[in-house]
Amino acid sequence: MFANPSMPEPNDQSRCTSFWHALFVSACLLTALLALTWSQRAPAAVLPEDRADVLYHRYEGGGVTIHGPSVLVRKKMAEKYSVSASYYVDMVTSASIDVEVSGASEYKEERTQYGLGFDYLRGKTTYSLGYTNSDENDYEAETFSFNIAQDLFGDLTTISMGFSRGWDVVRNVTDPTFEEDIDRWSYRVGVTQILTKTLIANLGYEVITDEGYLNNPYRSFRYKNPTNEQLFLLEREIYPRTRTSNAVALNAKYYLPYRAALSGGYRYFTDTWGIEADTFEIGYSHPIGPWTLEFAYRYYSQDRADFYSDLFERRDQQNFMARDKELATFSSHRVRLGGTYEFAPAGIGFIKKGSASLFYDRIEFDYEDFRDARYSMDVSAENFVPAGEEPFYRFGANVIQAFISIWF
Amino acid sequence: MAPTSRASALLAACAVLALTGCGNIEPWVKPYERQAFADPIMSFDPHPISSSYMHHVFEAREGARGALGSAGGGCGCN
Numbered sequence: 153m154f155a156n157p158s159m160p161e162p163n164d165q166s167r168c169t170s171f172w173h174a175l176f177v178s179a180c181l182l183t184a185l186l187a188l189t190w191s192q193r194a195p196a197a198v199l200p201e202d203r204a205d206v207l208y209h210r211y212e213g214g215g216v217t218i219h220g221p222s223v224l225v226r227k228k229m230a231e232k233y234s235v236s237a238s239y240y241v242d243m244v245t246s247a248s249i250d251v252e253v254s255g256a257s258e259y260k261e262e263r264t265q266y267g268l269g270f271d272y273l274r275g276k277t278t279y280s281l282g283y284t285n286s287d288e289n290d291y292e293a294e295t296f297s298f299n300i301a302q303d304l305f306g307d308l309t310t311i312s313m314g315f316s317r318g319w320d321v322v323r324n325v326t327d328p329t330f331e332e333d334i335d336r337w338s339y340r341v342g343v344t345q346i347l348t349k350t351l352i353a354n355l356g357y358e359v360i361t362d363e364g365y366l367n368n369p370y371r372s373f374r375y376k377n378p379t380n381e382q383l384f385l386l387e388r389e390i391y392p393r394t395r396t397s398n399a400v401a402l403n404a405k406y407y408l409p410y411r412a413a414l415s416g417g418y419r420y421f422t423d424t425w426g427i428e429a430d431t432f433e434i435g436y437s438h439p440i441g442p443w444t445l446e447f448a449y450r451y452y453s454q455d456r457a458d459f460y461s462d463l464f465e466r467r468d469q470q471n472f473m474a475r476d477k478e479l480a481t482f483s484s485h486r487v488r489l490g491g492t493y494e495f496a497p498a499g500i501g502f503i504k505k506g507s508a509s510l511f512y513d514r515i516e517f518d519y520e521d522f523r524d525a526r527y528s529m530d531v532s533a534e535n536f537v538p539a540g541e542e543p544f545y546r547f548g549a550n551v552i553q554a555f556i557s558i559w560f
Numbered sequence: 561m562a563p564t565s566r567a568s569a570l571l572a573a574c575a576v577l578a579l580t581g582c583g584n585i586e587p588w589v590k591p592y593e594r595q596a597f598a599d600p601i602m603s604f605d606p607h608p609i610s611s612s613y614m615h616h617v618f619e620a621r622e623g624a625r626g627a628l629g630s631a632g633g634g635c636g637c638n
Contacts, residue, residue: 205609211617224609240613306587340627344604349593354604358626399627405604407596415604421624429624437601444601454623478623492607511610517621551617553610 197276197303197310199234202227205557213515213549215247220262222555231273238267238284249545250371250477253525254386263288276303280314290323290369295336310344324369332365350407361396373475374525374539375464382538384528387467389474392459397423401431413437426458427479435488444492446511453483462523463540477545480522486515490553506558513551519544 203226210219220241228234247258267284280299286292299314318336340358347353372386403417414436421429435448457479459472490511497505524545527537537543596602605611619625 205607207609207613209613222609222613224612238609238612307591308587308589338626346589346594346597349589350596352597352602352604356627360626397624397626399624401627403604405602407599407602411599411601413599413601419624419627421626423623425623427623429622431624437606439601452618452622452624457623478621484622509607509610513614515617551614553613555607555609557607557609 197273197278197301197307199228199231199271199273199278200226202560203557204560205555207553207555210552211549212551214517214547215249215252217245218242226269233273234269234271236267236269236271238265238269240265240267249524249526249547253374253529254370254372256370261288261290263291276307277301282316290325292321294319297338308346311342312344313339313341315339320364322365322369327369330369332369334362334364334366336363337361351404353402353404355400355402357398357400359396359398361394363394365391366393366395367391367474368476371476373461373464373473375467375469376539378466380531382528383531384463384525384539385467387473389476390472391474392425392472395423395425397421397427403433411439421454425479427454427456429454442494442497444494446488446490446492448486448488450486450488451483452486454481456481456521460521462521475522477519477522481520482517482522483520484515484517486513488513502560504559506556509553509555509557511551511553513553515549515551516546517548518546 203224205222205224207222207224208219209222211217220243222238222240224236224238226234226236242263244261244263245258246260251258263286265284265286267282269280269282271281272279278299278301280297280301282295282297282299284293284295286294295316295318297314297316299312301310301312303310316336316338318334318338320334320336322330322332322334324330338358338360340356342354342356344352344354367389369388371389373389374384374386377383377385399419399421401417401419403415405413405415407413415434417431417433419429419431421427421431429452431450431452433448433450435446438445457474459470460474460476460479461469462475462480464470464473488511490509492507492509494505494507496503499505522545523540523542525539525542527535527542528539530536600606615628
């Protein structure tokens with residue numbers, strides 16, 4: 153294979169710089185946390201409430217349907233300890249554009265995820281440990297996480313930091329001998345600040361590093377067919393074996409005088425694959441009697457990865473080659489409408505209160521350099537368009553969540 | 561300076577500035593003036609089970625990730 157001088161490999165130097173910056177920030181905050189933990193004894197922080205949620209989720213769009221249940225239960229003990237357990241299932245039926253272009257037929261699979269959490273509150277400090285395990289027939293993922301949060305300055309400020317470590321195993325159902333690993337590291341810090349009597353803001357920063365087999369073993373890139381340039385051929389993608397990303401997010405929430413909440417947020421993202429992304433969000437919550445109505449809008453846009461191309465000139469064009477639409481240049485708009493109905497506000501038996509929620513999200517994805525290759529697959533088809541001239545791909549998705557929450 | 565380095569440096573500066581005056585900061589919003597933050601609609605994450613799911617929906621379809629809370633591993637999204 154030949155390296156393409158115009159396609160830089162992920163920059164090790166910038167990755168290291170980001171990593172050391174993150175480490176420096178983390179060390180500063182940890183030192184401050186420890187000093188303050190030992191110097192302040194007044195009780196203030198509280199653990200999350202005892203609560204159980206049961207949710208049904210359904211995603212439908214782009215030829216993919218994913219649905220399933222999710223359960224989250226949290227219980228306090230002696231006001232000092234809190235344990236949580238979660239269960240989540242994705243039942244997938246997929247005939248996505250990637251599946252169609254590869255010539256494969258619709259497939260079904262299932263992913264199950266379990267999670268356990270433990271929190272310990274000591275004075276104004278909350279220590280949290282977490283474990284999640286995700287399992288599907290060709291992918292396993294295990295993650296351990298540790299977080300520490302500290303209230304400061306008369307509880308106007310909460311600073312937090314965390315670390316996660318993950319181990320994934322990637323398999324391929326068509327090749328029983330195929331097995332690859334991914335190691336993951338995540339470092340994060342955050343500050344939540346009460347700014348006025350009605351305004352609160354949160355600033356968060358996270359560095360994530362992955363190392364290992366980062367491809368999807370089923371996905372292919374496409375390149376021009378040397379014998380007929382109107383057509384394309386497929387070859388398995390080749391990704392770098394490392395990726396480091398940085399994300400910084402600022403979110404704020406404002407309490408309106410007539411009892412409603414307005415929220416806004418922005419996230420900037422960049423990584424060593426050359427992706428840069430912006431995410432903007434606004435939201436509005438409005439209680440009316442036992443109902444709380446919610447509206448939200450989210451805009452996301454990203455630039456493509458350095459080694460992404462919709463159609464490569466030749467099979468061995470460069471070291472790394474990808475055609476994952478997740479790495480393409482695109483934008484998406486999301487609109488949410490939803491409502492929560494509170495029932496049993498005075499409690500029934502051991503239940504203190506309950507609520508039922510229904511949320512509907514519509515997401516529109518518009519790709520700027522990912523073409524609909526289904527048009528150039530069959531030269532004899534009536535709607536045939538030569539490879540590289542197909543219309544850009546776009547699709548919409550409907551997401552529904554229905555869930556019941558009880559506090560006990 | 562790269563954007564990421566700038567972001568890191570800015571965050572570090574904020575952290576250092578915030579911590580230099582640890583000793584004598586008077587809370588400018590008194591505890592009895594914080595009833596708005598006790599209202600569930602002011603929680604950053606009023607429905608953890610739902611936000612965790614939506615993070616997963618976006619993370620499986622976008623290049624960006626992180627700084628929004630954890631969504632766990634695995635995918636099932638191709």
